Amino acid sequence: MTAASEPHVAPPLIELPIKTASRGFYDGFIRAVAIPSKVIVSLLIMWAIFFPVRANETLEAANSRIITSFAGWYVYLVAFLMLACFVLALVPQSGRLRIGNAGEKPEFGRFSWFSMLFGAGIGIGMLTYSTGEPLSHFANNPEIIRGAVAAESVEAVRPAYTYTFLHWGFAAWGTYALVGLAIGYVAYRRNLPLTVRSALAPLFGLKLSGLWGHLIDIVAVVATLLGVAVTMGLGVEQFVAGLARLGLGDWLLDSDGSSSALAIMMALLILVGASTLSALSGVGRGIKWLSNLNMVLSALLLALFLIVGSGLYGLRVLGVGLWDYLRTLVPNSLTLFGGGNPIGEALVQWQLDWSVFYWAWWIAFAPFVGMFIARISRGRTIREYVLGVILVPSLMCFMWMAIVGGTAIDLELSGMAEGRILETGISDQLYATLAVLLGPVSTMIASGLVVVLLLTYLITSTDSAILIVNTINGAGESEGSRRRHIIFWGMALALMVGSMLVLGGIDAIRITMIIGALPFSFVVAIMAIAILKAVAYDLRRNRHGVPTTAEAVEDASMGNLPHS
Template identity: 45%
Template sequence: MPIRPPIKELNIKTHDKGFYKGFNRIVTITSKVLVTLVVIWILSDIERSGAILDVMKNWSYTNLNSYYTYSVAFYILVCLTVILWPSFGRTKLGSDPNGKPEFSNFSWFSMIFGAGIGIGVLTYSAAEPIWHLANNPDTIMAKEVILSTLSTSGTRLPEGADVFAFYQEQITANTLAPIDGVIIPKTEAALDAAFRYSFLHWGINAWATYCLVGICLAFFCYSRGLPLTMRSALTPLFGKHLEGPLGNIIDISAVIATIFGISQTIGIGLSSFASGLYSITGIAWLVTDPVNPEPTTGALLLSLFVVMCLSIGSALSGVGRGIKWLSNINMVLSFLLLAFFLIFGATMFALEMLGKGIFSYVVNLPAMVITVWDPNTELGAWQTSWSIFYWAWWIAFAPFVGIFLARISKNRTIREFGLIGIVAPSLTLFVWFSFIGGTGINLELSGIAGGKIFESGLTAQLFEIIGFMLDPAMANMMSTMVVILLLTYLVTSADSALLVVNTVNSGGKVKVENSSKHIIIWGVALSSVIAALLLAGGLDAITSAMIIAAIPFSFIIILMAISLLKALILDSMRSREP
């Protein structure tokens, strides 16, 4: 019995006149109403709404840590399967066998990197290895071993004493023998874990999630001829039912996840941007405390206004102009910054950390991907505040990045898309973390920084590192370049998100005649969401909203993965039919 042909047409209703001409009114209006209601709810009682968001975040951390962990592991498994399986990997994401990619490899990679996690890497490449050097699962387990040993030996830990400091005092006094395998925080022994867990969070887990969504969308759009929107990727499972309410719900979920996912990214970027402005200008009102500078709400809101004005203008110019050129600019500036650390940073130390870190990451990856700790333990608390936070962030960010990657990847093969989209950004990030984070760690371990980098806020640590590397005038110039780079990443991410939201709302159309007004409206809506969340609790409130928004879309990605596998398997079977 012959296999039924695939669905190659999906009729998504769009309005044919007026303000919503070219747009699906149900998806567009419902999404706007939901976002508006969230903003009104937050602003109606800022303190109470912030507290409720925090409770919801803590609930998800406690109850969904296993779900998030195994979901991301599943995304990786499916993504690697479609890339490495010979017939699947050769599949071209386009209907023309002789079709050529729209963008050069450099521009393509620049847009992948810039729209993916370019903002985050500027903040976390400096901060995360430093934070993990002080606290990671290895040091937490070492603390448990020390406490157990002290208890067995009958030695009492003084109330309020630091476990590791007391342990080292006992060794020095010869009242306790050194314990094999114990990792002391902020020492060379903790380096392996510091980079291993940094690579875990920013490596394959992130990019496989993005690329899985991107491959699904590109396959069903360019190989099947379906609209470039989320519902198209589920046609092998739900067929023509996606033309109605079910498809609308899926697209609305994608829009909401995109808005809150990009809010998290922009929120972190704004904090780094404001910290950079303070580092350059020294203007007091930009930070709450000059000793431990954290950006004020006023500084964040001012930065938001500047970024969103520029983003709306760039989005109105389209992918081929504003976004493409901004992506190329920020990629050039990124490499200049990286070259600075390659030449003037702790080069040999960083190269050693890169090699050892990648080896440790690859060896431990299978176990790290599926390990879940009890959220009520210290290990579980670390996992929820770091790993689970990241998995939710990448999932919430996936509809935006996935549609954007699909939009710029026509006529690539699945294998090319996957390998370049996963391996190249991951390796690039590993280099960033090793050279920027490694330089900061080296400054601390050598005693030059004197603990000041450790004590700085997460978004200020890159500027602290630069301050220790250069004299004040040169440090100011380099910090200015970083601030400009942050601005280009912020604008690129925000304007890409606006175009993606418009694409979903228009039923998958890349270009809509009436799109300019809607780009402006969504730009204002995104700005309002971020501003309201900043007022309700700063970055913590944005994180809470993002984690909540990621929950429904995480399930949609699972369905998309199953749908893609079904489609590729059926295509392979059709090719063997007489």
Template identity: 40%
Template sequence: MALEDPFTDLKIETQSTGFYQGYNLPIALASKLSVSLLVIWALVWPFSANDTLRSWKSGLLSEFNTFYDFSVALFAFFLFIVALIPATGRMRLGADDELPEFSNFSWFSMMFGAGLGVGLMVYATAEPLGLWETNPLTVSGEVNSKSEEAIRGAYRYTFLHTGFHAWAIYVVTGLSLAYYAYTRDMPLTIRAALTPLLGEYANGVTGHVIDILGVVATILGVAVTIGYGVSQLVDGAFLMTGMQWLTDNADSAMKPSTAGLIAALALVMTMSTLSAVSGVGLGVKYLSNLNLILSMVLLAVFIAFGSFTFAMTTYLRALTDYIVNFIPLSFQTHSPASQEEFASVLPVEAAPFIGELFAGATDAWGTKETFLQALSDDAAALPDATKTAAYDASTQGRLFEWQSSWTTFYWAWWIAFSPFVGLFLARISKGRTVREFILGAVVAPSLVCFGWMTILGGSAIDLELNGDANGAILAASTTATLFVTLSEMISGNFLTIISIMCVILTMTFLVTSADSGILVMNTIMSGGAEETDLKHRVIWGVLLTLVIGTLLIAGGGGLEALTNSMIIGALPFSVVLLLMCVSLAKAMINDLRRSSQNGWSSAS
């Protein structure tokens, strides 16, 4: 029995005249209203907004931590299966003789810059070093924190957070959008990826809601990225200039000041908006190429002056360990600890101190020694066996706290970023095969990220492990770690030049992320149009600036309000991503059946 032709009659109504000419009015207005309400809430009631967001995030993670982790595992396995099956892997995103629009170098540099540029600058040294201090192997007591044995766990989870699982999140979105846009000639917008499931409902309110979720997730994902980036920008500017207004010294730890963050944000977003006005072919393309070149220079500095032999040895061991543990890592989830269950396994004499014992024993950032040292005099007088039992009984609670703060945070960040990066990947990937797209956008960037993290992060760990840094890198803030690591490796004018280059690189990564996000949001609101109105790009640049600025203020100059908003906003879009997998599987299977029945050319 012949299959019916697929539903492709996607009609996203846009205004023919007026201020919103070329845009879908419900999507544009609902998106702006959502963003405006968030800005007003964070600006007028900053403390209430921060506390509420913190509470919502805590409750959400308690219920959906496992959902986030299993969803990401599904994305990775789904894509590898699609790539490995010969019939689906050789499908082309476009006509049979379609050639890619961009060269491999430009394609990879744009993908690299948009997908993880700022994250690589902020976390290249900070994440491996942070995970060397605390990871599931240290939390469970299997190895000691900051030991040579802890390096294995540090890189196992660094690779998890920046590897195949992570990039699969982007590629599920990008492949889905590119498939329908280039094989079925449908608009390049989020709802198109669900048309095999929604059919004509994609033209109505359901389709509008899906696109709005995509816009809101993009705003929050880009906002967190910019927030971390401007923090690093301020750290770098302060270390080079010494201007005190850029930093607050709280408890002797350097922290970017709110004034410094807002000034850096204004500069970055002005440049981003100007770049977005120029479009993908000019601003985004050339900035992406510059990013990749400067990144290679920075990498060369670490190869020449860092711990390259240590890094390469670590790379090979860590990559093997990551691949061997790929399946266990995919499905390793933890649930929050219950104080009632905790109390039930302790002897009666511990009852008066249950609250204190529970709070300390579930702290994933401490050790058994710090747990014991922090106990009050009365609790410290308990028998050693009781205190040890309390700590051991909370292992699962510590693992949950660690996983929700590290791995689930990353998954939410990648998911929130995925409408932006996915649509951007689709926009630049016309003419490539499905297998080429998956391998090129999942495996290749992951291997580069692994090398980057081991060369930069390995140098930081080695400096601390052998005592050369004397704790200076460990004491630095997340966004200052890169600059402090450089100062332990090089000095003088050369350090100044490389630090300036890092500031420029961070800024260009920020501009690339922000202007790409602005372009993508306008594409979604205009029903998939590649060319959108300049004034709306400027308006969304201003709105994005306001979102980031007000949430920074709500967080007291910190990033808590931004990250909490992002984790909350990512949840509904993670459901959309799961539906994309189901939808794409259905579309590919039916297209292959049509091709075998009547030679339907689009599936060849």
């Protein structure tokens, strides 16, 4: 049968009109998205600054209720996102579909593509948690809670890495990949705006041009800012700890070892100022250059641990950890601990503190990282995209955790560290590992490298987030006059992170992010259904000879057919 005799096989929707301002301060922006987003973020900042005690109490109460009630939702949602990505990549017909027009070539080479994926997606957290997470699970994990292994023992290392890899592997990158694919697929194949609402167009069509589309984009903007705020908070604390290690003054730390308010504001002024300047230069210049620099500096630091640290031990941990991770991926991804006795309650609390926090963090980070990945992935096939976005960065994270964290664990197991790494705060553990491993002069040089690397990662993540927020506010347009708005969002991020760190430390930012991630988690679930429908319908169109890209629809002059 021909396409003409199959009226129910219609070409895809290739237009999603979104009204933007044509003049004034918000020229080129969606006022109904940009203004409410700014108001919500401004109210959050003022609440934290002017009512710190009440804000802290409210956050803790809301966090306890939300994270307990929705733990299962987060666990099963992230498992579903991973499954959807691998199904789309591994089914031959869908894996061959291109994120763009037929024969279109990628804008960026693979090295720059991987560099930008890694720098924007997870670099800062990796520096903080490369030692911090393996050491934390080395001291306490579900196997230790059950009494199967002893804390801080040789036997505790394998489960420590099973759970470390669980949190930093396919779950994180599968969430990012799904969101990026859902946005990029319809933006580059169907010529829809590069914005979050477009990802839902396969389900809701032109209804997204109005109020519902505006609400989705507002939720995405707020979630993005809160997710980036957690990353910036972690980075700022480690940045200040590094400056203190370099001997830049006692004023950097309070008496309890945490970052002082003055140090936090100074660090934010430097970091957000540099990020804003980089954001003004755009993706193709500042962000690409910084991402490549990040990769080079990361490789140097990793090489240092391989050569001078416990490289062979780390590689053994990597091999065993990969095997344990892959063989337990399905049950661990679907396990939801239950209470009823002291051991059960301890397991529930561990999962809330670690796995559920991470799933919320990845979801809150997903509109930013997903849109950024979509922006840099045009022209790649679904298979290349999914495998590249999930497998390569996951393996890089595993290498970091195994070699850097493995060195820290080996130093503790051998007695060389004498507890100096385990007993320090998570922001200082990487520097503490270097101090045990190296002499005074070498430690200073290596710590300086970490500080510089943190600075570049922070700048890359923050300027990418600012550009993505402006892209959402601009109905998918990233070009044009955005300078005043770039400066606003840079200042807003600095004030949000600074006020929350002073209010209650990194925990206050974490709690705010978990609460903010919940609304967007429902959007992500719908996005997964939408991309599965979009791909399935395109495969059906291909079988009936119906065009599946905007370019092909226009060439075939079939734009007057009904849309689906």
